[in-house]
Amino acid sequence: MLQINDLSFSIGERELLKRVNWVINPGRRVALIGPNGAGKTTLLRILNQELAPTSGVLIKPKGYRIGYLPQEELPDAEEPILDMVLQGFPEVMSLEEQIYDLHQKLEQGGDLPVEWLERLGVLEFRYDALGGYALENQAKAILSGLGFSIADLRRPLSVFSGGWRMRVYLARLLLIAPDLLLLDEPTNHLDLPALEWLEQYLLSFAGSMVLVSHDRFFIDRLAEEICELENGRLVPYTGNYHFYEKQKALIREQALKKQQALAEERERQQKFIDRFRYKATKAAQVQSRIKQLEKMEEVEWTPPPARSLSFTLRAETTSFREVVKISDLYYRYAGPWVLEALNLSIYRGDRLALVGVNGAGKTTLTRLICSQLTPERGSLRIGERVQIGYYAQHQIEALTPDATAYEEVASTIRHALLPRVRDGLGLFGFHGDDVFKPIRVLSGGEKARVSLTKILLSPVNFLIMDEPTNHLDLASKEALEEALSGFDGTLLLISHDRYFLDKLVHRVIELKDGRLREFEGNYSDYLNKRRLESLNERETESEPAVEKEISAKKNKEQKRQEAEARQSISKERNFLRAEIEKTEARIAHLEAQKLETEQLLGQPDSYKDGASAARLTREYSAIKTELEQLLDKWAALQTEYEVLLERLKSR
DSSP states (O other): OEEEEEEEEEETTEEEEEEEEEEEOTTOEEEEEOOTTSSHHHHHHHHTTSSOOSEEEEEOOTTOOEEEEOSSOOOOOSSBHHHHHHTTOHHHHHHHHHHHHHHHHHHTOSOOOHHHHHHHHHHHHHHHHTTHHHHHHHHHHHHHHTTOOTGGGGSBGGGSOHHHHHHHHHHHHHHHOOSEEEEESTTTTOOHHHHHHHHHHHHTOOSEEEEEOSOHHHHHHHOSEEEEEETTEEEEEESOHHHHHHHHHHHHHHHHHHHHHHHHHHHHHHHHHHHHTTOGGGHHHHHHHHHHHHHOOOOSSOOOOOOOOOOOOOOSSOOOSEEEEEEEEEEOSSSSOSEEEEEEEEETTOEEEEEOOTTSSHHHHHHHHTTSSOOSEEEEEEOTTOOEEEEOTTGGGGSOTTSBHHHHHHTTSOGGGGGGHHHHHHHTTOOGGGGGSBGGGSOHHHHHHHHHHHHHTSSOSEEEEESTTTTOOHHHHHHHHHHHHTOOSEEEEEOSOHHHHHHHOSEEEEEETTEEEEEESOHHHHHHHHHHHHHHHHHHHHSOOOOHHHHHHSOHHHHHHHHHHHHHHHHHHHHHHHHHHHHHHHHHHHHHHHHHHHHHHTSGGGGSSHHHHHHHHHHHHHHHHHHHHHHHHHHHHHHHHHHHHHHHHHO
């Protein structure tokens, strides 16, 4: 367990952290969130003891190991990446070198000192005890999961880009398996397969974890607790990101009501004071009211003003029903086909996500739809009255540096839409004189928001957006989500932000090996279907393919008996699968109930009524007990299921 007490940190006159108290319990996965500049990275660096706090203490057990993955680019090196990962175990590496040197000497032959052989035995015993023989295989498995090929393992770190170097350092941390893992934006530079692999790996990580990420889907999958750093203070919320959103909205609503009630009470008291201030018969009452007014409490946390969403996104022209028709399309640059035999129909009102690994051809397909490229074979037809708006990955490079944000947006829209320019820019945080800032002085995120405003104000009914959430902070992402949710045209999105996709799409198009597959539902539905397919594929592979030659030699009675045995096992397998799925569904339901009950138990109002508090405590205890029983049952069912598959395989 790691603990910080009354910790403060200042930069000059600015107090970044104010008397923060925090306990990170063993095995707990915590997401640290907050606006840019709130001090999240600073807090991680203090936990890693790179920075010393201005005041306060950090307490950790003796021998407590902390692994930290920073956000900034990591240094390169000439060592092969496999060796870089194994460097997290210096004793093992040293033993390996000593064992290698002794083997080299032994191979030279001749009279060898007995102490050499004894020394070799001691070294090999120690090497084995430290897991040295398994360590390299573990390192290779981790690097493979993060997207490295076998050929990459012996290449020097220096030949890889910054994003790939970050993966190497992440692999080293995962292999070390520290007591506390600090991850600052670990999803940067990861494609979806690597992201999904990392999520699965971290779900089974035994230590504690604090992660900082703008990837809300990643947080939602991993976090058991959200800690929000805002105005120098740390506020904990039990549950994942979805629960945090609901809880934060409830707290904001309660704070607003309390502020309003206090303001009304102050006004009422002030009116009495002003009315009777100079009336002698009311002097005592006036003084009493003045004292009450001075003692009146303040609301500790003032909610930020709600973002004004007067901006609505509507298609000015309605397209025909068929927006895009792709038939047997092929495309390549130089070399093998990037896209081959593609068939796809997009209809008015569709909200699609185009997904696939980096380099699969997603951007190529969108450029073909926008007529920036021409198919080599097949056809691509755009429907009648379809007006396409295309937001490309590098859209900010097309902005005019000397133009103001207002001029940049106004230069590309119809005159009738000019009154909406300020609304559009306001949606993305440009208020007052901010709209007159020159493009050249804006940050990357601000430029992205100007580009988004331009595309959203364009008179289009088919929006194609390639990574629109890149460079956006959380507030801007939410503003974009809200704007697009009201869009009544057709939408095609490419994004690594799976939370963003989940909120907006109802069909997923997967591009893999040059071909398309369609999945109904949002991104989570797509993931679940893909996992089910993967499970079925593994089961199919585990079932033996009966060789025709062997089958021909067996008599009819043998075949009948084996068929009956297989059918019996298959029935048992189907029954077990159904039981496992039913148990998993119940576990998911109980876990949701447990989180809701924890939230209620964490609210002071829950203890005002003793009977209600006792009931909640009993319910919580019953839920925990049933959960433990179900988890044991699930583990037993899984074991039985795996044994059954082995039996089926042996037959």
